Amino acid sequence: MTKLTGMSELIRPSTTLPAVRTPISFLTSDGLKLIGEVATPVTGDRSLGLLCLHPLPTHGGMMDSHIYKKAANRLPHMAGITVIRFNTRGTSSEQGTSEGQFGSGITEKEDVIAAINYCFEVLGIQKLWVSGWSFGTDLALKYARDPRISGLILLSPPLRFSDVSDLEFWAQDKRPIIALVPEFDDYLKPSQAREKFATIPQIAF
Numbered sequence: 001m002t003k004l005t006g007m008s009e010l011i012r013p014s015t016t017l018p019a020v021r022t023p024i025s026f027l028t029s030d031g032l033k034l035i036g037e038v039a040t041p042v043t044g045d046r047s048l049g050l051l052c053l054h055p056l057p058t059h060g061g062m063m064d065s066h067i068y069k070k071a072a073n074r075l076p077h078m079a080g081i082t083v084i085r086f087n088t089r090g091t092s093s094e095q096g097t098s099e100g101q102f103g104s105g106i107t108e109k110e111d112v113i114a115a116i117n118y119c120f121e122v123l124g125i126q127k128l129w130v131s132g133w134s135f136g137t138d139l140a141l142k143y144a145r146d147p148r149i150s151g152l153i154l155l156s157p158p159l160r161f162s163d164v165s166d167l168e169f170w171a172q173d174k175r176p177i178i179a180l181v182p183e184f185d186d187y188l189k190p191s192q193a194r195e196k197f198a199t200i201p202q203i204a205f
Contacts, residue, residue: 011074013070015073015074016074017074017076017077017078018042018076018077019039019040019041019042019072019073019076019077020039021038021072022038022039022040023036023037024037024038024084024118026086026114026115026117026122027114028089028110028111028113028114029110029113030107030110032089032098032099032100032110032111033098033099034086034088034089034098034111035086035087035095035096035097035098036063036084036085036087036095037063037072037084037085037086038082038083038085039072039073039075039082039083040076040082041076041077041081042076042077044080045080046124047082047124047125047126047127048080048081048082048125048126049081049082049083049084049119049123049127049128049129050071050075050081050082050083050084050128050130050153051084051115051116051119051128051130051131051144052068052071052072052084052086052131052133052136053088053112053132053133053135053136053137053139053140053144054068054085054088054091054133054135055134055135056134056135057087057088057090057091057135058102061133061134061135062087062092063085063086063087063091063093063095064093064095065133067133068083068085068133069085071131072085082123084115084118084119084123084125086098086111086115088108088111088139089102089103089108089111090102090103098111105135105138105160105161108139109139109143111139112139112140112143112144113143113146116128116130116144116146117146127150128148128149128150129149129150129151129152129153130144130149130151130152130153131152131153131154132144132153132154132155132157133155133156134155134156134157134158135160135161136155137154137156137157137159138157138160140154141157141162141167142161142162142166145169145173149175150176151176151177151178152170152175152176152177152178153177153178153180154179154180155180156180156181156185156186156187156188157179157188157193157197158188159187159188167196167197167200168199170200171199171200174202176202177200177204178203178204179197179203179204179205181193181205190205193205
């Protein structure tokens with residue numbers, strides 16, 4: 001996909017647009033130091049944020065997984081969005097390794113809560129959307145329930161670690177959820193996703 005940036009420049013796979021990129025770290029309630037990066041617009045409002053929860057680290061997922069890396073490279077400049085990425089416990093990327101060990105989607109609850117608190121309390125984000133990709137969608141559905149969050153964006157949700165009670169929470173909660181499911185997804189095809197998420201009336205595919 002190519003798009004004009006307003007500077008007669010095509011967006012290519014390697015395109016990196018201007019932003020203020022700052023390494024970050026924060027502590028979980030169980031004492032682990034997690035590492036990440038925040039990319040903010042160079043000028044203008046920085047209060048709109050996107051918190052990115054990466055794919056399964058045991059299968060190569062990390063904060064630099066390509067969709068989120070590209071989001072950080074472009075969204076601050078193109079859309080005025082502050083993009084927050086981090087490695088969940090035990091996960092490594094170019095920025096380093098977060099402390100701890102992979103928790104099979106259980107102890108990562110503390111990672112998600114700590115990241116959300118960091119966005120609001122340290123970065124000063126006022127409107128925060130949480131985006132999960134694959135494993136990250138399960139983390140979002142299970143743990144991104146903070147009432148300050150505006151909504152969820154789910155990329156290729158496998159519903160591998162989530163259960164019925166998680167879907168029931170969001171059905172009752174009513175905050176917006178957007179699900180993007182590839183036609184040939186490895187885990188959940190679009191028709192299967194619509195069936196699985198049928199209990200959430202406000203979800204948009």
